[in-house]
Amino acid sequence: MSTTPMNMIQALNSALDNKMTEDPTVLSFGEDTGYFGGVFRVTDHLQKNHGLTRSFDTPISESGIVGAAVGMSTYGLRPVVEIQFADYIYPAYDQIVSEAAKMRYRSGGQFTCPLVVRSPYGGGIFGGQTHSQSPESLFTHISGLKVVIPSNPYDAKGLLTSAIEDDDPVIFFEPKRLYNGPFDGWHEKPVSPWKAQELAQVPAEKYNVPIGKARVMREGNDVTILAYGTMVWVALAGAEHAGVDAEVIDLRTLVPLDIETIEASVKKTGRCVIVHEAPKTSGFGGELSALVQERCFYHLEAPVARVTGWDTPYPHAFEWEYFPGPQRVADALKSVMTGGR
Amino acid sequence: MKNTPPLSLRVPEPTGRPGDKPDFSHLQLDDAGAVERPEISTEPSQMRDMAFRLIRVLDDNGEAVGPWNPKLDPDTLRRGLKAMILTRTFDDRMHRAHRQGKTSFYMKCTGEEAIAVAQGMVLSREDMGFPTYRQQGLLISRGYPLASMMNQIYSNAADPIKGRQLPIMYSAKDYGFFTISGNLGTQYIQAVGWAMASAYRGDNKIAAAWIGDGSTAESDFHSALTFAAVYKAPVVLNVVNNQWAISSFQGVAGGMETTFASKGIGYGLPSLRVDGNDFLAVWAATSWAEERARTNQGATLIEIFTYRGAPHSTSDDPSRYRPADEHEQWPLGDPIERLKQHLIKIGEWSEEQQTAAEAEAVEQVRAAAKESEAIGTLGQSRPSVKEMFEEVFAEPDWRLVEQRREVGV
Numbered sequence: 001m002s003t004t005p006m007n008m009i010q011a012l013n014s015a016l017d018n019k020m021t022e023d024p025t026v027l028s029f030g031e032d033t034g035y036f037g038g039v040f041r042v043t044d045h046l047q048k049n050h051g052l053t054r055s056f057d058t059p060i061s062e063s064g065i066v067g068a069a070v071g072m073s074t075y076g077l078r079p080v081v082e083i084q085f086a087d088y089i090y091p092a093y094d095q096i097v098s099e100a101a102k103m104r105y106r107s108g109g110q111f112t113c114p115l116v117v118r119s120p121y122g123g124g125i126f127g128g129q130t131h132s133q134s135p136e137s138l139f140t141h142i143s144g145l146k147v148v149i150p151s152n153p154y155d156a157k158g159l160l161t162s163a164i165e166d167d168d169p170v171i172f173f174e175p176k177r178l179y180n181g182p183f184d185g186w187h188e189k190p191v192s193p194w195k196a197q198e199l200a201q202v203p204a205e206k207y208n209v210p211i212g213k214a215r216v217m218r219e220g221n222d223v224t225i226l227a228y229g230t231m232v233w234v235a236l237a238g239a240e241h242a243g244v245d246a247e248v249i250d251l252r253t254l255v256p257l258d259i260e261t262i263e264a265s266v267k268k269t270g271r272c273v274i275v276h277e278a279p280k281t282s283g284f285g286g287e288l289s290a291l292v293q294e295r296c297f298y299h300l301e302a303p304v305a306r307v308t309g310w311d312t313p314y315p316h317a318f319e320w321e322y323f324p325g326p327q328r329v330a331d332a333l334k335s336v337m338t339g340g341r
Numbered sequence: 342m343k344n345t346p347p348l349s350l351r352v353p354e355p356t357g358r359p360g361d362k363p364d365f366s367h368l369q370l371d372d373a374g375a376v377e378r379p380e381i382s383t384e385p386s387q388m389r390d391m392a393f394r395l396i397r398v399l400d401d402n403g404e405a406v407g408p409w410n411p412k413l414d415p416d417t418l419r420r421g422l423k424a425m426i427l428t429r430t431f432d433d434r435m436h437r438a439h440r441q442g443k444t445s446f447y448m449k450c451t452g453e454e455a456i457a458v459a460q461g462m463v464l465s466r467e468d469m470g471f472p473t474y475r476q477q478g479l480l481i482s483r484g485y486p487l488a489s490m491m492n493q494i495y496s497n498a499a500d501p502i503k504g505r506q507l508p509i510m511y512s513a514k515d516y517g518f519f520t521i522s523g524n525l526g527t528q529y530i531q532a533v534g535w536a537m538a539s540a541y542r543g544d545n546k547i548a549a550a551w552i553g554d555g556s557t558a559e560s561d562f563h564s565a566l567t568f569a570a571v572y573k574a575p576v577v578l579n580v581v582n583n584q585w586a587i588s589s590f591q592g593v594a595g596g597m598e599t600t601f602a603s604k605g606i607g608y609g610l611p612s613l614r615v616d617g618n619d620f621l622a623v624w625a626a627t628s629w630a631e632e633r634a635r636t637n638q639g640a641t642l643i644e645i646f647t648y649r650g651a652p653h654s655t656s657d658d659p660s661r662y663r664p665a666d667e668h669e670q671w672p673l674g675d676p677i678e679r680l681k682q683h684l685i686k687i688g689e690w691s692e693e694q695q696t697a698a699e700a701e702a703v704e705q706v707r708a709a710a711k712e713s714e715a716i717g718t719l720g721q722s723r724p725s726v727k728e729m730f731e732e733v734f735a736e737p738d739w740r741l742v743e744q745r746r747e748v749g750v
Contacts, residue, residue, distance in 0.1 A: 064561075067565070071548070077538045166735075
């Protein structure tokens with residue numbers, strides 16, 4: 001397949017466009033996603049290309065958007081809805097948790113919800129507490145949901161395609177700080193565009209990246225870094241800054257988790273650092289840490305470390321003190337390399 | 342600040358509590374036949390008064406009168422009556438089964454049988470109904486096997502939903518009966534979405550949803566009405582106002598300020614209000630809304646005015662919060678008695694036939710119970726424990742595989 005450079009927005013848009021062309025049961029809707037194409041432009045031109053009834057605007061009602069999508073999916077459609085910011089997803093929580101996630105189970109398989117909830121998430125954009133949150137662990141905790149988070153255009157397109165084709169509900173969080181370029185957390189340096197990156201070479205045609213498979217972003221021998229979303233790039237920068245031969249794993253899917261890749265890597269390196277933007281307490285890092293401890297305890301040379309957002313609301317003026325940057329990753333790596341003391 | 346008296350907080354209270362004489366003097370009831378029937382194509386703005394009236398067809402003498410009379414043939418009337426009798430008989434039997442320790446939970450629809458039975462007959466089983474837990478009449482009127490209902494209630498090895506849900510949370514896709522959620526109101530917007538999907542696909546199926554007076558306060562009610570109006574979804578939206586949400590009277594949900602039907606007006610939806618204990622009136626209002634939806638003219642909100650004769654559930658004791666004889670005093674009577682009276686009045690039924698029909702219902706329920714209880718009641722029989730781990734996803738991931746192995750199934 002020939003490829004062209006795409007940023008993450010274009011790659012996601014391409015996935016939607018391909019699927020809507022191929023499958024008339026796929027439709028896209030959300031706040032401002034129709035004519036205008038979404039506040040981040042991810043659904044740009046879908047209405048023009050596929051018609052008003054396949055890509056349309058909705059009332060400002062997240063519970064209504066997801067509730068309607070639940071009904072549509074039980075009819076047999078594959079709706080892909082956008083929640084404008086992950087910070088706005090909470091009104092839809094009941095429909096996601098009590099309804100979409102439980103539908104197959106509670107109906108003995110009579111009704112299913114093959115729907116995708118797309119939502120930009122995460123910080124690094126001076127969005128304050130209502131445009132920066134990372135609520136993924138509120139969904140990884142729910143049985144019946146898959147949770148997918150891409151970190152680059154190539155994976156974004158392939159994973160969204162797989163999410164749309166999945167027969168169960170998928171929460172698809174898009175790291176909005178990565179929409180226009182890989183961001184490594186050195187916020188004072190100039191922003192680099194996607195087009196220079198190999199992972200921005202995206203085929204125009206449909207392809208799949210399987211849900212449940214991690215990507216080893218950098219092979220290394222000294223320590224394993226588990227990250228997803230924006231933190232994949234921060235982890236790479238942190239390892240470089242620390243001068244540590246880290247193996248950086250982009251989880252890509254939190255549920256189902258690629259436990260084999262994690263286990264093999266930690267058993268090889270004997271050390272593990274987990275990086276995420278969400279607050280530390282009950283964050284997904286806690287789950288990862290427990291799994292590593294359960295499965296790799298006798299291979300560990302140091303305690304598992306977590307570099308995360310603080311247990312505060314996401315602040316506006318203190319963006320870079322809150323945001324886990326490469327310096328904090330580097331510090332954690334150095335600490336782990338000396339046994340965690 | 343103006344020199345005004347201090348503010349005071351109003352908390353609504355019902356007209357009667359235990360020990361009080363039931364008082365229904367505040368109800369504004371229309372006489373049977375008194376309410377005009379607008380054309381199905383009427384603009385919602387031209388029929389707003391319907392939300393404050395009460396459509397009734399059967400009068401106190403058992404005559405079917407007025408423009409809403411659906412003029413059903415006697416066979417249909419008898420089928421409806423028998424389905425209502427069967428529903429009540431089934432309820433009584435399962436309520437007893439709970440008392441006998443055969444199940445953990447049950448919910449009756451006593452006094453509300455006309456609603457689900459008439460609506461289950463008007464709507465097609467190809468349509469999708471999104472019910473609450475008090476529309477068992479949908480299943481019974483469509484001939485769903487009583488033994489399958491019991492198997493669900495007993496969570497036994499033949500439970501169609503494999504022991505995963507609280508008793509009475511049925512799911513019967515082939516009968517146009519959506520899986521019941523215990524989270525109130527969630528199904529309302531789902532029904533709108535289902536209806537939007539049908540319209541999007543150019544299908545001819547419609548959806549219907551039920552919600553209680555109490556749950557109209559949920560935000561899903563609001564989003565459902567908004568979406569239904571905005572996208573002109575082919576859906577019949579029913580509010581079953583049975584006066585009580587567990588122990589909270591309908592005033593706590595806003596019923597003292599306006600009718601529940603009138604809530605549709607603000608969304609631009611045609612809104613009807615109908616006597617829920619009048620089989621013919623429920624039939625007629627539902628048919629009006631069904632035709633409107635089927636002909637792509639959009640959604641209708643119907644407030645179905647009735648009284649919850651039964652406790653909320655087997656875990657509830659209404660004598661602690663409402664007058665004991667409120668149900669008997671309900672001014673709109675009993676749906677089974679009223680349809681029976683009508684059939685007798687038109688010479689199509691008799692007391693003897695009624696007695697025979699009741700006996701037949703008891704026999705049907707007894708036969709079903711025998712079949713179901715032979716498999717087992719709660720605890721005596723259950724689906725394989727492996728069902729606990731099945732159908733969380735289409736395919737289990739490694740966690741479920743490992744956990745299932747840990748349980749040893």
